[in-house]
Amino acid sequence: MAVSCVRTSSEQEHTPKLGLGNSQSPLIFNPSMLNLQPNIPDQFIWPDHEKPCTEAPELEVPLIDLKDFLSNSSSPSATLEASRLISEACSKHGFFLVVNHGISEELISDAHEYMARFFDMPLSEKQRVQRKPGESCGYASSFTGRFSTKLPWKETLSFRFCDDKNSPNTVQDYFCHALGHEFEPLGKVYQEYCEAMSFLSLKIMELLGLSLGVSRDYFRAFFEENDSIMRLNYYPPCQKPDLTLGTGPHCDPTSLTILHQDHVNGLQVLVENQWRSISPNPKAFVVNIGDTFMALSNNRYKSCLHRAVVNSRSERKSLAFFLCPKKDRVVKPPRELLNSITPRRYPDFTWSMLLEFTQKHYRADMNTLQAFSDWLTDKPI
Numbered sequence: 001m002a003v004s005c006v007r008t009s010s011e012q013e014h015t016p017k018l019g020l021g022n023s024q025s026p027l028i029f030n031p032s033m034l035n036l037q038p039n040i041p042d043q044f045i046w047p048d049h050e051k052p053c054t055e056a057p058e059l060e061v062p063l064i065d066l067k068d069f070l071s072n073s074s075s076p077s078a079t080l081e082a083s084r085l086i087s088e089a090c091s092k093h094g095f096f097l098v099v100n101h102g103i104s105e106e107l108i109s110d111a112h113e114y115m116a117r118f119f120d121m122p123l124s125e126k127q128r129v130q131r132k133p134g135e136s137c138g139y140a141s142s143f144t145g146r147f148s149t150k151l152p153w154k155e156t157l158s159f160r161f162c163d164d165k166n167s168p169n170t171v172q173d174y175f176c177h178a179l180g181h182e183f184e185p186l187g188k189v190y191q192e193y194c195e196a197m198s199f200l201s202l203k204i205m206e207l208l209g210l211s212l213g214v215s216r217d218y219f220r221a222f223f224e225e226n227d228s229i230m231r232l233n234y235y236p237p238c239q240k241p242d243l244t245l246g247t248g249p250h251c252d253p254t255s256l257t258i259l260h261q262d263h264v265n266g267l268q269v270l271v272e273n274q275w276r277s278i279s280p281n282p283k284a285f286v287v288n289i290g291d292t293f294m295a296l297s298n299n300r301y302k303s304c305l306h307r308a309v310v311n312s313r314s315e316r317k318s319l320a321f322f323l324c325p326k327k328d329r330v331v332k333p334p335r336e337l338l339n340s341i342t343p344r345r346y347p348d349f350t351w352s353m354l355l356e357f358t359q360k361h362y363r364a365d366m367n368t369l370q371a372f373s374d375w376l377t378d379k380p381i
């Protein structure tokens with residue numbers, strides 16, 4: 001069965017007031033050609049206040065060793081310590097590293113290898129799975145045709161993962177149906193990778209629940225049967241890395257992001273109004289909470305601002321798993337997180353509504369959740 005990704009109509013896709021692109025004749029993002037030009041096109045040059053600064057001191061990110069917590073004989077003290085460290089990280093900038101996560105180096109290496117092979121394919125081959133307006137799956141090269149300014153210097157491939165026993169092979173099926181059976185090995189690796197990401201996400205949800213003083217199972221149960229997004233990010237070298245961005249400043253609208261960087265620096269987080277870099281660590285996943293979990297926590301934990309910079313010497317790649325709840329689940333905080341001092345911060349919503357908002361009406365940035373709340377309550381954005 002062909003798996004259809006999120007399909008939304010695109011009548012408002014190019015709402016001029018939001019400066020979204022014109023899909024009639026989009027610019028083609030061909031970095032090897034663009035890098036031969038004396039200058040990069042204006043559409044890739046970001047405003048001065050968003051240009052990457054040369055300095056981005058390394059951020060010491062809390063590192064959480066999951067070995068004891070994940071072992072069958074995990075002790076209450078190991079669980080308590082892991083949830084305490086998560087609480088500390090999420091009360092600061094919302095980023096932490098996990099090691100001894102139980103995911104094999106071979107699977108991670110295969111996921112990186114197949115990502116390199118995919119992006120090495122000719123553009124015409126990649127465009128066989130071209131992302132269509134309003135959809136959140138498929139291949140995109142710098143979102144030309146979707147946005148008209150501040151184009152990111154990257155190519156992406158996004159696809160859906162469903163933790164649903166009734167459709168057990170959504171990822172593998174997507175690749176086989178969209179690209180052909182010669183892509184079955186690639187589909188198998190990403191099917192296995194996404195299953196491992198989903199398992200790890202649910203374990204982290206147990207720790208997030210404990211760290212917020214709700215039951216270990218509360219958030220885990222909410223994300224059972226998750227309907228998540230896997231994204232491969234490819235950032236070509238850029239001759240003018242000080243003028244453009246690989247991924248612009250944003251908070252992830254999703255619930256939890258589990259990112260694996262290759263060996264090239266590029267991920268930056270805004271901490272106390274200063275951009276700080278998170279150095280690659282092949283044995284660690286970088287984890288951050290997103291807007292949807294910020295709403296679930298009733299704003300106790302913050303979805304934090306981050307971006308990806310590029311460089312003039314080498315390409316960079318990252319694997320990003322975005323945990324998302326089943327589309328019709330109502331996102332609202334548990335009653336333990338509501339009281340007279342901390343009343344409801346965001347209205348009830350479903351992930352399906354927020355996803356549609358980011359794909360049809362609003363380019364995700366640092367204010368997505370507030371803009372979405374205003375949109376829901378009909379306030380002018």
Ligand SMILES: C=C1C[C@]23C[C@H]1CC[C@H]2[C@]1(C)CCC[C@@](C)(C(=O)O)[C@H]1[C@@H]3C(=O)O
Pocket residue numbers: 152229231247248249250251252253254322355358359363364365
């Ligand atoms: C639901 C999503 C929208 C984006 C991919 C996932 C989670 C992160 C979002 C994104 C990366 C935030 C920055 C802007 C964006 C347009 C991008 O640069 O890719 C966002 C993704 C998207 O809308 O495709």
Ligand SMILES: O=C(O)CCC(=O)C(=O)O
Pocket residue numbers: 231233247252259261266267306307308317318320
């Ligand atoms: O590539 C990176 O390091 C970060 C990418 C990112 O933030 C995203 O895809 O949401």
Ligand SMILES: [Fe+2]
Pocket residue numbers: 250251252257306
């Ligand atoms: Fe992100």
